[in-house]
Amino acid sequence: xxxxxxxxxxxxxxxxxxxxxxxxxxxxxxxxxxGYHVTAAAxxxxxxxxxxxxxxxxxxxxxxxPGQDGISLVAELRTGxxxxxxxxxxxxxxxxxxxxxxxxxxxxxxxxxxxxxxxxRIATILRRVAPSAASDQPFRFGPFSLEAGGQxxxxxxxxxxxxxxxRSLLLILAAQPGLAISRRELGQRSRxxxxxxxxxxxxxxxxxxxxxxxxxxxxxxxKRGEGYVLWPGS
Numbered sequence: 001x002x003x004x005x006x007x008x009x010x011x012x013x014x015x016x017x018x019x020x021x022x023x024x025x026x027x028x029x030x031x032x033x034x035g036y037h038v039t040a041a042a043x044x045x046x047x048x049x050x051x052x053x054x055x056x057x058x059x060x061x062x063x064x065x066p067g068q069d070g071i072s073l074v075a076e077l078r079t080g081x082x083x084x085x086x087x088x089x090x091x092x093x094x095x096x097x098x099x100x101x102x103x104x105x106x107x108x109x110x111x112x113x114x115x116x117x118x119x120x121r122i123a124t125i126l127r128r129v130a131p132s133a134a135s136d137q138p139f140r141f142g143p144f145s146l147e148a149g150g151q152x153x154x155x156x157x158x159x160x161x162x163x164x165x166x167r168s169l170l171l172i173l174a175a176q177p178g179l180a181i182s183r184r185e186l187g188q189r190s191r192x193x194x195x196x197x198x199x200x201x202x203x204x205x206x207x208x209x210x211x212x213x214x215x216x217x218x219x220x221x222x223k224r225g226e227g228y229v230l231w232p233g234s
Contacts, residue, residue: 011037012126013054017047017070018062018088027060030115036122044068051081058084058125060118061105063096071096071103078104082161084125088113101192102201106164125164139174141232142219144210146174160209165192165202173220173230180226203228 014036018024021042028038039054041047043065050056063070074085087100087108097108106125109118139146145154153160153170162170168190173181183196192198207214221229 011035012057013037013039014122015039015041015047015050015054015056015059017041017044017059017065017073019043019065020062027115027118031119031122034119044070044073047073051077051083056083058086058122060086060088060122062088063100064090071100071105074100074105075103082159084129086118086121086125098198098201101163101165101198102205104163104205128164128167139177139232141174141177141230142210144219146170162209163205165190166206166209168192169199169202170206170230173228177230177232180223180229182227186228199228 014031016024016027016031016038017040018027019042024040024042028040031038039050039056041050044067047059047061061070061073068076070087074087077083077085085105087097087105089096089100089108089110097110100108107121109121143155144160146152147154153162153167169186169192172186172189183199186192186199187196190199192202203220204214207217207220210219211217219231221231223229
């Protein structure tokens with residue numbers, strides 16, 4: 001059953017998945033107090049059972065769990081489910097963050113975290129996946145249309161799912177079509193932290209979604225010694 005949020009609107013339904021019972025209860029209570037409808041699961045199996053029975057707007061998912069871990073669960077879900085996923089990772093686990101984003105997570109938050117930051121991250125993701133009401137003309141390249149504000153990417157009538165990291169990079173590149181932007185600048189201007197490898201990982205993911213042949217890209221090009229460029233060709 002979906003609750004009622006601000007102004008009588010239906011509350012967003014969030015699935016919290018964490019094997020730490022204490023943290024799970026705290027998150028369920030905290031998010032409920034801030035207007036969300038929350039379902040909790042202790043592991044990947046419980047999460048998949050909940051996903052079969054309910055429609056969710058977002059998943060908050062711990063990486064380190066007994067049995068199937070969070071990263072492999074993200075990769076499994078991404079084969080057939082378009083659900084925003086916020087990963088919870090241990091402080092300093094850069095490799096898990098990179099692997100989580102590569103698997104298809106939308107964002108990550110390192111433990112321990114301020115619950116206010118969790119609220120901000122959730123609200124940001126939900127805004128980005130909400131239908132856009134902007135009336136400005138979309139940015140077009142090849143068969144793709146990127147709506148004003150970057151809320152949605154379409155190939156004809158097909159909506160292309162973008163994670164927060166992918167969307168952030170695409171918006172930066174689309175703001176300067178035809179111009180190369182370095183990995184360093186992309187890292188500074190996006191929400192992606194880590195080494196150049198983290199940027200390369202997200203570019204590779206974008207190419208798999210945009211390019212007929214990712215090994216011979218037409219739109220998301222590499223300019224040697226300068227960085228990446230979005231080419232608005234046909």
